[in-house]
Amino acid sequence: MKKNSFKELESMIIRDRKDDGTSIKEQIQTQVGLFRLIGDIIELYGPNMPKVLQGFISKSNAPALDHDAHSSTE
Amino acid sequence: MIVNLLNPLVTHSSKKMMSDEDIVEQYLLTGNIHYFNLLYDRYNNKVYAKCAAMLKTESWAEDATQEIFIKILIHLSRFTKSKFSTWIYSITYNYCIDFIRKESREKVTSLDEYSHIDIPENLGLDAEILEMNVFKLRKVFGFMHIEDKSILLMKYLDELSIKEICEVLNKSESAVKMKILRAKERFIKIYQQQQGVSA
Structure with a gap:
């Protein structure tokens, strides 16, 4: 099998990895x-x-309407 | 398929034999996170290794791996390409390139201007690169541009064809060939400089 330094690098990085990916x-x-x-x-x-x-x-309109009604009676 | 839908955890051994594309299909059908976990288990180390080779620190590589898998999960329904590994690597390379560009605000260089030039695919540098000592390779990688690193990883680690690299980078064939050629040349140049330093 032919040598492939890139595949070796990948294996080395995975081997040196501190976490196995669980976290x-x-x-x-x-x-x-x-x-x-x-x-x-x-x-x-x-x-x-x-x-x-x-x-x-x-609901937010209700008090305003009440207030208008109240002021009109005054 | 009915068995898988009813009790996907029982068929653990059959899951191991399932192709990536079948797992994606099952995940999209059932929404069962265990299917995604299976893809994660298959690819997390490979994605991490690419990130670690391209990014400067291990913590960046870990963070990038997490971000990439979330991206994969979100975009899984968009997966339409025939080979899942090429798709996942495409997300990985593009994420790392974007990450480094944002970090260092590197100028984006377009190589499409070379589209009219007929470029030879192999200048005989392959053997020299592939037979290099792994520690020296790692050292040379430390000095390389992110785009050069990614294209060399695609070619030599993932063994993607020119057509597949074109898809990943969304570039023309001539541009990809030129990128590979330039990356190889710069790789050898850095390697020789390093040899000179250490001699």
Whole structure:
């Protein structure tokens, strides 16, 4: 088999690696879990989002309308 | 396939025999992270080795490996090319090149101007490079430009064809051949300079 210094370099780098890649794998899994959680939240509340926003808007408008009504009676 | 969907963990031995492309397909179908882990186990050391050969420090290489695998995970649905390893290496090389460019703000040089020149593929430097002592190779790599390093790794480590390198770098065939030629020349030049220093 022909010598290939590049393949030897690859083996040497892998051999000298302090971590076997487990910590990176765990960090990726954590990130995947987070992505999925965000995805689930969007999926769960996404369809109701217009109603929720409408509720917020109507609530924020309500005191202003009351205030207008109050000032008009004065 | 039904067995895999119902209980993907049971068929561990069959997973080992699955091709990369089949694993990608299963991951996209089931969303089971264990399929992605299988790809990670197959490629994490190879990706890390490329990053370590191209980047300056081990911690950069570790961080880059993580970023690259997240990128792979996010873009897995876009994988359409026939060979998964070429796709994954393409992401790795391009990530490292971009990383170094951002770090050192290196000027991007286009070699497409050479597209009209007929370039020989091999000038007989291959044997000299491939038979070099691994410690000397590592030392020479330390002095090389990121793009030269990446193209030499593609050619000699991954043994990609000119066509595949064109796909990875999104360059014309003539440009790739010229890049390889220049990288080899600079490699030998640095090697000879180092020999002179150590002599």
